[in-house]
Amino acid sequence: MTDWRSAAKPIERGPEPGGLGAVYRVFGETLRGLKTTLGRVVEGHHVIEYPEEKTPVYPRFRGRHKLHRFEDTGLEKCVGCSLCAAACPAKCIRVVAAENTPEEQVSAGERYAAVYEINMSRCIFCGYCEVACPFDAITMGNDYELADYSRSDLIFTKEMLLADPPESTPLRREGE
Amino acid sequence: MVEGTLVLIAKAIVIFVVFLQIVPIVLLGERKILGRFQSRIGPNRVGPRGLLQPAADVLKLLSKESFTPQTAVPWMMALAPVISIVTAVATLAIIPFGPVGAWGGGFGLYGIDVSIGLLYFFAFGSLAFYGTMLGGWSSGSKYSFLGAMRAAAQLISYEVALGLSLLGVAMTAGSLSLVDIVEHQSGMWFIVPQFVGFCIFLVAGFAESARAPFDLPEGDAEIVGGYNTEYGGMRFGSFFMAEYMEVLIISGVGAACFLGGWHGPGPDALAPLWMLIKILLGAFFFMWVRASLPRLRYDQLMSFGWKVLLPLATVNVLVTAIVLVVT
Numbered sequence: 001m002t003d004w005r006s007a008a009k010p011i012e013r014g015p016e017p018g019g020l021g022a023v024y025r026v027f028g029e030t031l032r033g034l035k036t037t038l039g040r041v042v043e044g045h046h047v048i049e050y051p052e053e054k055t056p057v058y059p060r061f062r063g064r065h066k067l068h069r070f071e072d073t074g075l076e077k078c079v080g081c082s083l084c085a086a087a088c089p090a091k092c093i094r095v096v097a098a099e100n101t102p103e104e105q106v107s108a109g110e111r112y113a114a115v116y117e118i119n120m121s122r123c124i125f126c127g128y129c130e131v132a133c134p135f136d137a138i139t140m141g142n143d144y145e146l147a148d149y150s151r152s153d154l155i156f157t158k159e160m161l162l163a164d165p166p167e168s169t170p171l172r173r174e175g176e
Numbered sequence: 177m178v179e180g181t182l183v184l185i186a187k188a189i190v191i192f193v194v195f196l197q198i199v200p201i202v203l204l205g206e207r208k209i210l211g212r213f214q215s216r217i218g219p220n221r222v223g224p225r226g227l228l229q230p231a232a233d234v235l236k237l238l239s240k241e242s243f244t245p246q247t248a249v250p251w252m253m254a255l256a257p258v259i260s261i262v263t264a265v266a267t268l269a270i271i272p273f274g275p276v277g278a279w280g281g282g283f284g285l286y287g288i289d290v291s292i293g294l295l296y297f298f299a300f301g302s303l304a305f306y307g308t309m310l311g312g313w314s315s316g317s318k319y320s321f322l323g324a325m326r327a328a329a330q331l332i333s334y335e336v337a338l339g340l341s342l343l344g345v346a347m348t349a350g351s352l353s354l355v356d357i358v359e360h361q362s363g364m365w366f367i368v369p370q371f372v373g374f375c376i377f378l379v380a381g382f383a384e385s386a387r388a389p390f391d392l393p394e395g396d397a398e399i400v401g402g403y404n405t406e407y408g409g410m411r412f413g414s415f416f417m418a419e420y421m422e423v424l425i426i427s428g429v430g431a432a433c434f435l436g437g438w439h440g441p442g443p444d445a446l447a448p449l450w451m452l453i454k455i456l457l458g459a460f461f462f463m464w465v466r467a468s469l470p471r472l473r474y475d476q477l478m479s480f481g482w483k484v485l486l487p488l489a490t491v492n493v494l495v496t497a498i499v500l501v502v503t
Contacts, residue, residue, distance in 0.1 A: 023484050030469060037213045037468040047217045 056172035062125045062140040063169065065118055067161040070108060076162070077137035078116060079109035087132035092122035109135075116158035121151050142169040183283050191268055191287050199420045200230035202456075206420075206463050213467035234413065242409040247316030256314065257407070257414035260307030263300040264421035270296055271428035271455075272355045274438050274447035285438075285448055286355060293354040294342055297429055298335070301384055304422065305331040308386070308393055311415065312403030323402025326474065327393035330383055333481030334390075338380035340489035344373040344496040345433045354429070358437030365436035372492045374434045376485055378461075381430060383481070385422040387462055389469040392477060427458025 048055055057063070068077045080097030096115035106112035127140050143165045148154050204219070207229065211218025219226040244250050269287030276284040290296050305327055312324025346352050348369065349360040357366075367374050383390040394402040401407075404415050431437060431454035440450030472480070 033468040034464060037464065040215050041209075041212045043215070045212065045217050046215045049217070049220075 054170055056170040057142050057144065059171055061142050062127045064141045064143040064146055064165065065161055066139050066141045067116065067158065068137055068139065069162065075105065076107040076112060077135045078113045079107050079135060080111045080113035081134065083132045083134065084129035084138055087128040089126060089128065090122045090124045092119040093129060113158060116161065118156045118161065119154065120146055120156055121154040141165065142171060144169065187287055192265065195268055195421065195424065198424065199417055202420050202424065202459050203230045203233070209460065209463045210467050213464065237410050237413040240409040242411050243406070245316055245406050248406065249314040249316070252310055252314035256307045256311030257411045259310065260304055260418035261414045263304040263307065264418040264425065267297055267300045267425045270354050271425065272358050272432055272437055273451045275444060284355065289353055289355045291353050294346055294352045298339055302331065302335060304418070307418065308403045311407065315406035317406050319399045319401070319405045320403050322399045323393045323395065323405070327386065327403060330386070330390065330392060330477065333478055334380045334383035337376055337481060337485040337489045338384055340493050341373045341376035341380060342433055343493050344370050347496055347500060354432045358432050358439070361436045362439055365434065367434040370434060372488065376489050376492065377430055377434065379485060381426040382465065385419065385426050387423060388466040389471050390477065391471060392474060395471065423459055423462050424455055427455045430458055431455055
């Protein structure tokens with residue numbers, strides 16, 4: 001059995017504080033520290049001045065949702081099937097479906113979403129709604145500036161989700 | 177030389193007003209430069225490029241309450257910042273900005289030329305610590321008390337080294353007057369023959385002004401704000417301002433004693449400019465060190481002061497004395 005005392009490594013201590021070795025080392029390390037910080041000045045800053053300048057997001061970034069229309073007919077893609085609401089883990093989507101009539105054809109299918117609301121204060125931006133949708137009617141957009149002053153303002157209605165966002169978020173390419 | 181009372185009053189006002197303007201500039205400069213040292217931009221929201229930031233800071237401090245805790249000694253607590261700022265402003269008087277007649281007329285560009293210049297500086301430097309100590313002690317809080325005790329210990333440890341570091345300069349120049357000392361450096365700046373003294377002065381000066389890495393009396397990470405924990409409003413502002421004045425004074429005395437004071441290329445009329453540049457360079461160095469070095473541990477501070485700085489300063493004085501006698 002080996003004695004643990006002989007096996008243990010001796011503790012390495014720095015020079016005695018106040019001794020000459022310590023003074024020499026402290027002086028050198030101080031100069032090294034000063035050089036390091038001056039290097040940061042020479043290198044320049046790494047600040048993105050946020051409100052004026054936005055961080056670009058990747059194309060697959062999951063931001064504010066978008067509802068889509070068919071480009072040719074202008075009809076809504078959503079048929080009010082509520083699969084997105086069923087898939088939503090946060091239960092933040094509310095869909096109330098209604099029948100399309102020949103006088104008022106809102107969507108391409110038989111039914112359309114009379115009410116389509118997403119509660120953004122609950123949404124966890126998981127993207128399951130996008131996956132669940134059989135008609136690609138809802139997709140995740142790239143906008144992340146969603147803050148507002150009251151909770152009720154964070155319930156996004158169908159009109160808000162169909163409209164284009166007021167400001168577009170800069171994109172960066174995949175792998176950049 | 178004897179100057180008229182009116183000239184003295186005028187000089188006092190000019191010096192006070194000029195330095196009162198330099199302090200906000202240094203304050204903004206510090207925040208900006210500190211930002212650059214940390215790969216940031218620094219304040220840039222108030223006014224164009226953040227130039228009005230000091231004004232916003234002062235307005236904020238003015239609008240805040242000067243709070244006094246129940247356990248405090250109110251009159252002493254009110255007195256402490258006054259001591260700090262009075263001693264700081266008083267020391268400004270001896271910083272020389274130019275020789276007699278630099279700007280025409282029979283007056284020198286300095287507040288007063290006292291024959292005991294360096295002693296005056298030490299005297300007010302020591303008094304300034306009373307502001308810190310009384311402020312911390314009379315606040316009646318633990319953190320403030322700890323800060324005050326640290327300030328007292330730091331004063332004792334570094335005042336001696338600071339004095340000895342300047343003694344070499346005084347011996348070489350053969351005078352304690354800062355004006356005479358600067359006059360003596362027309363040929364060679366004292367930083368060359370007194371390099372060790374300069375290093376000691378720098379370190380002890382950092383401790384004297386209680387700036388990083390010797391900001392133990394403040395120690396915001398460990399004892400909240402040290403002596404100024406319980407202060408608010410413009411009382412805190414006074415401490416803050418005194419600290420920056422102290423930085424300028426240490427830089428000023430350092431520039432006068434080691435960096436040739438007002439000497440520089442160009443005519444005599446440019447003398448104050450050179451002095452100002454040297455002071456601001458000194459202040460920049462203070463900021464650079466603040467951005468680079470971590471705060472010393474308390475026992476490190478003590479052992480460094482007594483075991484390294486003091487013997488080194490003594491040897492420096494001894495060698496200077498021998499060299500002076502031999503040559």
